[in-house]
Every structure is written in C-alpha cells, then in structure tokens.
Amino acid sequence: MRKIVIETPITEFLDERLIFYQIKVYRDDEFENVSSIDSKRFGKAKSAVVKEGGNSVILKRIDIENIDIRNYVQEIKLIKEAGSNNSILEFYGVLKDRFEDDYHLVFESVDCRTLGQYLQFNELDWKQKVKIAYEIANALKFLHERNIIHKNLTTGNILYDNVNETIKLINYSIFERNSAPKKNNFVKKLRFWKRDSESCRYPKEYDIYCLGSILFQLTQNVKSTFDGDWEKYLKYYPPENVQDKYKQICKDCCRKVSNDRPNIQEVVKNLYDALQSVNNVSSSQRMQSTLSVHSIHRSNTTRNKPRFIGSIRKKNKSSLNHEGPSQPPPTFVYQSTHQETQNINAPPSKKSDAIPQPISYLTPEPDIVIPQSTSYTYTSPHNPIKPPPTYPRNLPAISSPLITQDFITEMYNEFYDKVANCKMELSNLNDAYILDYINKAGQSESKILEYIDAKQSFTINKVLLALFHQLGIGTPVNSRKAFELYKEASSKDTFAAYVAGECSLCGQGISKNMTEAYKFYEKSAQGGFAPAYKKIGLCNDMGMGVAVDKEKAFYWIEKSAVAGDNYGYYTLGRFYEIGNGCEKDESKGFSWYIKAADHGITAALHKVGTCYKYGIGTSVNTYKAIEYFKTAAMEGCHFSQVQLGQAYELGSDIEKNDREAFKWFRMASDQNYDMAVRDIQSKMQRTDLFYW
Structure with missing residues (x-):
C-alpha cells in the first residue's frame, strides 16, 4: 500500500518548531546598526545592536535550502536547552525577516583575538x-x-x-x-x-x-x-x-x-x-617576591605608553587596559590608601593573582595593540574604519581647557594629515587612538561632541561629528547618521568623501552600492586624497561600480605608489609583473615588491620570496627566498607558512627538520588553508613530532 505523504513547507515547519521549543524569535525591527561582516570567526554574517538593552550581537544566516532542517532544529533545541556558560558563545534566539523567508541565528558579539x-x-x-x-x-x-x-x-x-x-x-x-x-x-x-x-x-x-x-x-x-x-x-x-x-x-x-x-x-x-x-x-x-615586587611598582616612575587590548564583550561591555604617562592628569588616576598610583580603568585584579610580576616592568609589551573587530579578520586597504568595542571612558577632567575652534581644527588636521599622507591606515583611526589624543589634551569627549554638534557650519566639525557617531565616542554608535554626515560633507572634504565611499562599499549605515562608492572615491581622488587613488585603480581594474579600464587602473595605481601608499607599491608590482594595463616588466614588478616588503606589507614579503625562488624579475636565490618566506610566515601569511614547512620537510637549502615542518604546517592549517590541512593530517600520525 502506498502511503500518502503531505509535505510541510520548510518555513512553516521551522516556525512551528521554534514556537514548540520556546525559542525566542526576534523581529528585524528589534535591531539597529545592522551591517554585513566577513570574519574568520563567523564567516559571512551581520553585526547588529539590540534596541532594547543595547547588546551587540552577531546574526548568522540559516541556509534553509541546503540543510536537513529537522536535524538543524534539533541542534538549535539542544543549544537552547543547554543554557548559558561563560566559556561558550551565548545563543539568544532566531531572527525572522518580516518581508522574506529568511532566518538568522542570533549570538552574542565578541571582540578579541583567537x-x-x-x-x-x-x-x-x-x-x-x-x-x-x-x-x-x-x-x-x-x-x-x-x-x-x-x-x-x-x-x-x-x-x-x-x-x-x-x-x-x-x-x-x-x-x-x-x-x-x-x-x-x-x-x-x-x-x-x-x-x-x-x-x-x-x-x-x-x-x-x-x-x-x-x-x-x-x-x-x-x-x-x-x-x-x-x-x-x-x-x-x-x-x-x-x-x-x-x-x-x-x-x-x-x-x-x-x-x-x-x-x-x-x-x-x-x-x-x-x-x-x-x-x-x-x-x-x-x-617570597611580594616585598620586592611592591618596591618596584612604587619606584617605577617611567610608565609605558597607553596599551589598548581587545577583550571579550560581556553584555556590551569591554575592558581597557590603559597605562598612562609618567605625570598623569586627575582624569586618569587616584591615590589609594596604600599610597600607590592605580589605574581607574584597569580591570579588577583577581585575589589569586593580585601581585604583579616584576618581568612586566622590565620587558614591557608593545606600545599599542589595536583591538580586533569581529567584522574583519585583518587590516587591508579595502577595510573601512572599524567600529571597535565600546570601552569604559575616563572620568571627566576636573577643569579641562576651554574648547575652541582652533583646537578642533588642530585635532582634525592631525587625523587628516596622517591618513591623507599614507602615514596611517584609516582602519587604525579607531576610538582608542582618538580617545588617547583627547585624553592627552586634557579634554572631555562629551564636551567636544557637544561643541562640534553645535557648530556644524564648519565642514571639519561635521566630519569629526560623523567620526564620533561611527566609532561611538561620547555617543552610542550610529552608522546611519555617520554616513549621512559624511555624505553632506563629501562635496567639500576629501576625507569625508573617501569614508563615504568605504561605507558604501561595505554597507555601513547604508546598503552596499558600488556605483555610489566609486563616485565618492573619484571625488576624493580628484581632490588629492592619496588613499583614494588605489581605490579608483582597483575599481577600474575589476569593474566595480564602473566599466573595466585597465589603462586607467594602471594610471591610478601608479599615482598611488608615487604618493607613498604601501599597498600601492605592492599593487603596482603586481600590475608590472603580469602586464596589467602596462607593458609587462617583471624586474620593475620585483623592485616595487621589494619596496612594499621593506614597508612591512605581508603579501609583498611572500611575493619577494616567490620571485627569489622562481627567478621572477631577479636571479634565483633560494636562501633569500626562505628568508622572506620566514618573515612573512611569522607575520601570519599561510602561503609562506606552507612554503617554509615544505622547505623544512624536504631539506631544500635549509637543514631538514620534520618538527619545524610540522609547526609551520600546523600554523597554516589553523587558518583553514587546505594545502596545509592535507600536510598536517599525515604528520599528526607521527608521535615523534611531539618534541617530548
């Protein structure tokens, strides 16, 4: 006897199961500041803020057409029933789009490195x-x-x-x-x-x-x-x-x-x-070391520069580990009952680890560690300003200097000159950097915000106001308002035009629109804003927002390199190597790769190693190739990590060392690089590679 099977639509089944298992279902109007991200931690997803409570969340789309929906719902049920744990990414519920049959998992947002x-x-x-x-x-x-x-x-x-x-x-x-x-x-x-x-x-x-x-x-x-x-x-x-x-x-x-x-x-x-x-x-x-440690702590008058370290966001709060200058203003410190200078922004010490180790004062960490954003996995010329986690702000100064337009102009010029002259990547102009500038000036971020908001007739004030709204300085993050301000100022300010282009490219505060992004980049480039040169070049090269024009792409990329853009050096080298919009010249390409590598561009370090290995634009030099591969590998380049692993495995121009090979393959495999995954699979079976 043939059974009659009545199929339930996937969306209807999912809606029914979510209600049955009492899983919270969000509406899309319960979120704000929604923007797309592409992160190694979460893949393609969206970041958002819950309007009620202000918690930052990650929205991960459920591809209902390509999964076993019944098993999938069971997994959601298990995670929901498991409850919360401080060491597990917290699951909040499911978002259902009102206008489309689209569903997203809602997880807490986290901001720190893996x-x-x-x-x-x-x-x-x-x-x-x-x-x-x-x-x-x-x-x-x-x-x-x-x-x-x-x-x-x-x-x-x-x-x-x-x-x-x-x-x-x-x-x-x-x-x-x-x-x-x-x-x-x-x-x-x-x-x-x-x-x-x-x-x-x-x-x-x-x-x-x-x-x-x-x-x-x-x-x-x-x-x-x-x-x-x-x-x-x-x-x-x-x-x-x-x-x-x-x-x-x-x-x-x-x-x-x-x-x-x-x-x-x-x-x-x-x-x-x-x-x-x-x-x-x-x-x-x-x-035994308690007395000597406290003595070192009190007598150490030369303090390190501020350090900014990303941490896991818990209910939209983060910690900022900040060590002030040698003579900090009242904004930063207070005097304790033990007559020890303490940092009011430092996280509370744990009882078991209350005593600091002397080594931290003898060998300080690097001056600044930029916090990692969940929205991006690495810094590149394509990334816009990243909105970092919201840090606890310093207490208002007892008597901060009067804010004047001269101070605002000086602050704006400081930021503009560094980015426009390619001395600093736009992605590094984050809230930690700006707050450090404000604190050193003894000013209050809220007072600055109030001043520039009241005097928007000055274009630079409007640009700074947009920056404050984008990064959440003195006000909650509001990407939409930030974009509107950038757009208004873009006709008169090249920095504003450039950032408006970045927002249009990545969908921050506005839907992604490559045509609009190109128009903003073009306006910025024509005004002489150097970082926009490579954007125009790449758009013309790949046909993003404009028809493909290889010669025009080469013109702008060359202009970018001449202006001192580190990524422009690398891109121009690539154009010369393959003859993209210009006559092919591998030696010229190699010379630009060298220049980019000298400025620390990781991709260029790997490329120089490749050129030395295969004799592209230069003579073969396997020793130099390994040297450059090693430098790039230490910077996290998984291509170079595999090259270095293979060199150690085969003993080519370097002493054969299976343990070193295993180490570099493992590092590359942690970045999900398939070639390294295959290599390390075979080596994990060898117990002799565990060095003990």
Missing part, C-alpha cells in the same frame, strides 16, 4: 597555559554533558581575552552546518581525525582528539622560536618545563584508537590536578 592569533605573537607562562587548557576542557565538558559536540575545535575557534584570562568557544555545531556543503568540506572538518564510518561522523572522541592537539600546541609557543631556529627553541623552552602529567594528558587525548582516549570528565580532572600542582609551586615563590 587563541591561535594570540599564541603567534605573545608569550604565556606555564601557569597561564595550564589554566587556558583547563578552561577549554571545562567548556568542552559543558557541551559534552549536554550531548553537544563541537565538531571543529581548533585554536582558531577559541577566543582568548588576555586581560581577564578567559576563553570562549565559537563556531560549534550549527555554525558548521548553516552553509551549503563544499567539495573541500570533508578535508576542512577532519583535519586532525579520520572518521571510521558515516554512522559515527562526529563522536565525542573526535573532540577529545582535537583538544589533545590544542594542549600540545599550547606548549609550542610560536613567539619563543625567535628566528625560527628549533635549537634555540629547545634552549629557551626545554622539554623538562612541560609537566609529566600534562604530557600524559596530551598523549592520552591523541591516541589513534578512539576508544582508548579518555572522556572529557577525566581530562578535566587531570588538568585540574596539573593546575593545582602549578599553583602549589608558584605560591611560595609569590610570597
């Missing part, structure tokens, strides 16, 4: 490493106890707040399932583990294996390799610094037979024991 990014350029002491490992295991335990499997656990999917020393797991479960399947999806998801059958596609043991590889990676500390010399690594971080207990945990988690691996409860217990043993060793050392 653990993988942090480990590449920062050092952690052994206690911090074990603590991070314990927190990651605890977060995974929370998921496993609720029958949720992460499926994609890597250091690239763990956010690390170095201020509060906390982590958050992201990109779990439904994040990996809400996009159409790709041909390389199998390789991407199974980078550390080979499945046995389709029926056990993602067992919990897979998460345990991935956790083991992360525990191993925590011991590697990429920064400690200095110039990439493995012997030097062993000299400064000898294997005996790794606890035997910790080594055993790593080995147990990475056992080839999945049934031989411990469950997450055992891992958490063993890591807790390892952490306790570290605390017992260090507690006596801290007691």
Whole structure:
C-alpha cells in the first residue's frame, strides 16, 4: 500500500518548531546598526545592536535550502536547552525577516583575538597555559554533558581575552552546518581525525582528539622560536618545563584508537590536578617576591605608553587596559590608601593573582595593540574604519581647557594629515587612538561632541561629528547618521568623501552600492586624497561600480605608489609583473615588491620570496627566498607558512627538520588553508613530532 505523504513547507515547519521549543524569535525591527561582516570567526554574517538593552550581537544566516532542517532544529533545541556558560558563545534566539523567508541565528558579539592569533605573537607562562587548557576542557565538558559536540575545535575557534584570562568557544555545531556543503568540506572538518564510518561522523572522541592537539600546541609557543631556529627553541623552552602529567594528558587525548582516549570528565580532572600542582609551586615563590615586587611598582616612575587590548564583550561591555604617562592628569588616576598610583580603568585584579610580576616592568609589551573587530579578520586597504568595542571612558577632567575652534581644527588636521599622507591606515583611526589624543589634551569627549554638534557650519566639525557617531565616542554608535554626515560633507572634504565611499562599499549605515562608492572615491581622488587613488585603480581594474579600464587602473595605481601608499607599491608590482594595463616588466614588478616588503606589507614579503625562488624579475636565490618566506610566515601569511614547512620537510637549502615542518604546517592549517590541512593530517600520525 502506498502511503500518502503531505509535505510541510520548510518555513512553516521551522516556525512551528521554534514556537514548540520556546525559542525566542526576534523581529528585524528589534535591531539597529545592522551591517554585513566577513570574519574568520563567523564567516559571512551581520553585526547588529539590540534596541532594547543595547547588546551587540552577531546574526548568522540559516541556509534553509541546503540543510536537513529537522536535524538543524534539533541542534538549535539542544543549544537552547543547554543554557548559558561563560566559556561558550551565548545563543539568544532566531531572527525572522518580516518581508522574506529568511532566518538568522542570533549570538552574542565578541571582540578579541583567537587563541591561535594570540599564541603567534605573545608569550604565556606555564601557569597561564595550564589554566587556558583547563578552561577549554571545562567548556568542552559543558557541551559534552549536554550531548553537544563541537565538531571543529581548533585554536582558531577559541577566543582568548588576555586581560581577564578567559576563553570562549565559537563556531560549534550549527555554525558548521548553516552553509551549503563544499567539495573541500570533508578535508576542512577532519583535519586532525579520520572518521571510521558515516554512522559515527562526529563522536565525542573526535573532540577529545582535537583538544589533545590544542594542549600540545599550547606548549609550542610560536613567539619563543625567535628566528625560527628549533635549537634555540629547545634552549629557551626545554622539554623538562612541560609537566609529566600534562604530557600524559596530551598523549592520552591523541591516541589513534578512539576508544582508548579518555572522556572529557577525566581530562578535566587531570588538568585540574596539573593546575593545582602549578599553583602549589608558584605560591611560595609569590610570597617570597611580594616585598620586592611592591618596591618596584612604587619606584617605577617611567610608565609605558597607553596599551589598548581587545577583550571579550560581556553584555556590551569591554575592558581597557590603559597605562598612562609618567605625570598623569586627575582624569586618569587616584591615590589609594596604600599610597600607590592605580589605574581607574584597569580591570579588577583577581585575589589569586593580585601581585604583579616584576618581568612586566622590565620587558614591557608593545606600545599599542589595536583591538580586533569581529567584522574583519585583518587590516587591508579595502577595510573601512572599524567600529571597535565600546570601552569604559575616563572620568571627566576636573577643569579641562576651554574648547575652541582652533583646537578642533588642530585635532582634525592631525587625523587628516596622517591618513591623507599614507602615514596611517584609516582602519587604525579607531576610538582608542582618538580617545588617547583627547585624553592627552586634557579634554572631555562629551564636551567636544557637544561643541562640534553645535557648530556644524564648519565642514571639519561635521566630519569629526560623523567620526564620533561611527566609532561611538561620547555617543552610542550610529552608522546611519555617520554616513549621512559624511555624505553632506563629501562635496567639500576629501576625507569625508573617501569614508563615504568605504561605507558604501561595505554597507555601513547604508546598503552596499558600488556605483555610489566609486563616485565618492573619484571625488576624493580628484581632490588629492592619496588613499583614494588605489581605490579608483582597483575599481577600474575589476569593474566595480564602473566599466573595466585597465589603462586607467594602471594610471591610478601608479599615482598611488608615487604618493607613498604601501599597498600601492605592492599593487603596482603586481600590475608590472603580469602586464596589467602596462607593458609587462617583471624586474620593475620585483623592485616595487621589494619596496612594499621593506614597508612591512605581508603579501609583498611572500611575493619577494616567490620571485627569489622562481627567478621572477631577479636571479634565483633560494636562501633569500626562505628568508622572506620566514618573515612573512611569522607575520601570519599561510602561503609562506606552507612554503617554509615544505622547505623544512624536504631539506631544500635549509637543514631538514620534520618538527619545524610540522609547526609551520600546523600554523597554516589553523587558518583553514587546505594545502596545509592535507600536510598536517599525515604528520599528526607521527608521535615523534611531539618534541617530548
């Protein structure tokens, strides 16, 4: 007998299930400042602010046409029932578009670097490493106890707040399932583990294996390799610094037979024991150093420059670690009962770690660390001003100087000159930079906002007002109002025209419109604003907002390079190398690549290495090629990381070293680079690559 099957429309089924499982459904009019982002953390998504409460959120589209909707709804139900956890990205509900059958997952917004990014350029002491490992295991335990499997656990999917020393797991479960399947999806998801059958596609043991590889990676500390010399690594971080207990945990988690691996409860217990043993060793050392540490803290009158460090946003709040100048005004500090100068903006100290380590004063960190935005994964000439997290503001000055138009003009010229003359990327003109300028002048951001708002007849005041609204300085972020102000000022101000073009390109405060973006760029370029030159060139090269015109593209790119734009150097080199809008000249291309590399452009460093390797525009020099690949690899270029890994693996013009090869392949695989994923899959089976 043939059964009659009545199919329910997907949208109707989804609506019914969301109501049945009591999952909160948002309307699109409950959000504001919605803008598209493309981030390694979340893929293609949108950022927004909830009108009621002001929480920043991430909106991840559900591709209902390319998923098993029933299983997908079950995963949403599991995550909703699991509840919240400080170490897990919080799920708020689902957004349903009123006008289209479109659905988005609503997650909390986070603003900090991934653990993988942090480990590449920062050092952690052994206690911090074990603590991070314990927190990651605890977060995974929370998921496993609720029958949720992460499926994609890597250091690239763990956010690390170095201020509060906390982590958050992201990109779990439904994040990996809400996009159409790709041909390389199998390789991407199974980078550390080979499945046995389709029926056990993602067992919990897979998460345990991935956790083991992360525990191993925590011991590697990429920064400690200095110039990439493995012997030097062993000299400064000898294997005996790794606890035997910790080594055993790593080995147990990475056992080839999945049934031989411990469950997450055992891992958490063993890591807790390892952490306790570290605390017992260090507690006596801290007691002995208390007096000398406080003496150093009081006598140290030469302070570091302000440091701005991104942290995980909790309910739309972030922490700003700021160390002021040697003679700070009342705006920055107060005198404690212990007669110690303290930072009013510093995060509250933890009781167990209340005493600072002397090393932080002897070897200070880099002056400024720009906070990472969830909207962008890296800084490039195509990125507009990023609206960074909202930081706690400094208290108003007791008696700030009177604000005059001369002060406003001086401040505007400071910002304009640096960007217009290619001395600073527009993306670095963020709220941390501007607030630092305001604080050094002893002024109040709210008073400046009030002044420029009242005197908008001055074009530069209108541009600064737009900047304040875009970055949320003295006022909540309002991208739409910022764009309107930029647009009004664009006819008289080249900076405003350029930023209006960036907003139109990326859809900040307005829908994406490449034609409008090109018009703004053209207006800015014709006014002599150098950063707009390369934008006009790229638009003409790729036909964005205008018909393709290779010769015109070359004209503007060359003009950009002559004006001193670092990315213009690199792009002009590319044009000469392939003969794009000009006569092909590989040696000219190489010379421009060299110039861009000298100014620290990572893509140019890799390109110079490639030119030396294959003799493009210069003679073959494999030693120099490896030197440039190594520099680019340390800057995070996954192409160079693979090249360097292959050089160490094959022993070509460098001493063969499988461990070094493994390290660089692993770093590239953390960026989801498929070639590195394939290389590291084969090497993860070799236990001798674990240096202990």
